[in-house]
């Protein structure tokens with residue numbers, strides 16, 4: 001391994017080890033993230049067991065169109081992110097940059113759709129409090145979690161968009177070598193944010209739709 | 212100021228370049244990615260928080276000198292003990308050993324140039340300082356009265372202090388913890404020198420590794436619990452609100468899922484420190500090295516499964532209580548193994564009573580009492596009797612203060628020559644160590660007694676019959692405060708006037724002693740190679756007064 005490679009940082013002695021180490025580090029961090037969401041989902045699950053009728057009725061009040069479109073958008077973004085990461089590793093600069101750009105745009109699209117959904121929710125009386133529309137006893141509880149969980153997810157996604165856009169910018173300017181571990185690390189984080197949504201979508205949007 | 216105070220190598224040119232002389236400007240410190248300098252930055256910050264938490268403790272002990280509430284109002288007292296708990300737990304004890312000694316020593320002990328992610332290491336310090344600013348804001352804005360536990364609905368609906376700022380401070384500090392944990396795990400996995408196999412790692416490194424796993428997996432759960440509290444209080448979302456069908460018990464589950472493992476976050480690093488001290492000053496290999504490693508791993512796993520023992524009287528099902536009680540006994544076994552193994556390490560040792568060893572011996576005694584009384588609390592009938600009394604307060608202070616803080620001071624003395632290149636004054640240090648032990652015992656032993664008699668915690672006035680115990684505790688706290696301040700004075704003194712330490716003033720094993728004191732910026736002149744296990748203080752059969760060979764014991768792959 002060349003010691004003088006521009007992507008090599010202290011204290012690593014080879015780029016190969018550095019990539020391994022960075023990817024190992026982000027996996028450890030993702031384990032931490034999983035526990036972060038697991039705490040809230042555990043509480044959510046317990047409350048759903050305690051209040052099945054209220055939670056089903058509340059879930060029916062979410063807008064499944066916004067939710068489903070956003071699921072499709074985010075899953076697609078994970079595809080382009082995966083392509084970008086692999087392309088960067090293979091040294092395909094144009095493909096990597098293009099896919100990073102698309103990923104960031106899809107992430108932004110998710111946030112825009114989510115914004116319209118939030119607007120509809122607010123106008124539709126789905127904010128817990130005196131103006132809340134649903135009658136079922138635990139429906140406000142459900143929407144407490146709806147806002148908290150989708151909000152935390154949106155914050156994660158925003159961080160992801162900034163990171164991806166930063167990679168694309170630095171890659172385009174040529175200040176970040178394609179061999180940098182940053183591409184894989186960012187991709188793994190992006191996939192986790194996507195995966196969190198894969199849990200949130202069925203828990204928040206799908207219950208109560210079949211009957 | 213710091214770069215002058217920490218510069219032990221003037222006049223220049225006489226001594227090899229050290230990390231302390233690598234840069235003299237404030238900027239060189241604030242932008243450093245050297246793990247040793249970051250450890251110093253953390254040390255300065257933690258000292259400040261230790262003072263703040265200590266002042267709150269002093270207020271508490273002053274108030275409790277008399278049965279009537281005279282010094283503080285009831286509300287002021289609530290704010291004082293909350294401040295004491297929040298600052299001491301999250302801004303001193305949880306980070307204490309990992310971010311200072313761990314940061315400084317882990318790369319040195321495994322023969323690495325630096326941590327795996329040096330810039331993340333610096334970032335973690337800035338995150339910690341941001342959290343500290345939020346905590347300072349909380350204090351200046353009048354504090355918070357929820358107790359360090361932030362129980363809902365008190366924290367969400369009824370408290371009128373700065374709950375959002377306090378919870379936010381703890382939330383932000385969590386990111387710093389997680390960053391340090393990720394960094395330590397990755398460093399230990401990827402930066403070990405050639406020949407430094409897993410079972411040749413010093414036990415301090417094992418302590419850092421297991422604690423990092425607990426930090427990484429437990430801290431995010433607290434973060435989510437606090438976030439939900441903040442969402443309920445700040446945004447009005449009904450998360451735990453019983454009026455909407457929410458369940459405050461669920462918050463307690465989340466909180467203790469973190470906060471029981473947090474006890475191990477505070478004590479696992481101490482286990483590592485004590486293992487280094489005991490072996491060095493008994494001139495012995497550690498007894499049962501592999502068991503010491505497995506005991507720490509056991510604690511870090513089973514420690515996640517016992518949080519319910521904090522909720523025996525919260526209305527949890529009695530079957531759950533039974534299981535949590537049983538598991539709490541199970542998690543005590545590895546701690547007992549460690550105490551036995553340290554004790555057996557003394558056997559046939561050449562025991563010296565330097566100050567670090569006095570701290571270590573004090574640790575073993577106090578930790579044993581703290582651990583045994585933990586078993587009282589793990590059995591449901593006793594716990595029901597003493598829940599929320601001073602018995603509990605005494606128990607966890609024995610672990611966290613008698614245990615973790617003693618180990619921190621012991622480790623600080625032991626590695627002080629390596630960190631600063633100077634020796635501390637030994638007689639003063641021994642005096643401080645003994646004083647700390649007795650000051651601690653005078654402060655907290657009366658709490659066991661009055662707790663068992665029914666004195667509840669978190670009250671600012673109390674029946675006159677308890678006064679004798681409270682006066683004893685307050686008088687002991689005075690001794691204890693002196694024992695904490697004294698080392699700060701002579702350690703600061705030693706920076707300028709202490710005798711210069713050689714590379715290895717204790718004749719200790721371990722790679723950190725093979726480099727210069729203080730170490731050069733990149734730790735080692737040449738990359739170390741490791742060919743033997745830790746703590747080979749003397750080869751088998753040649754120990755002093757050893758007629759017969761050493762008892763056979765498993766210690767990794769010894770030569």
Ligand SMILES: [Cu+2]
Pocket residue numbers: 470471474517518520521
């Ligand atoms: Cu516990």
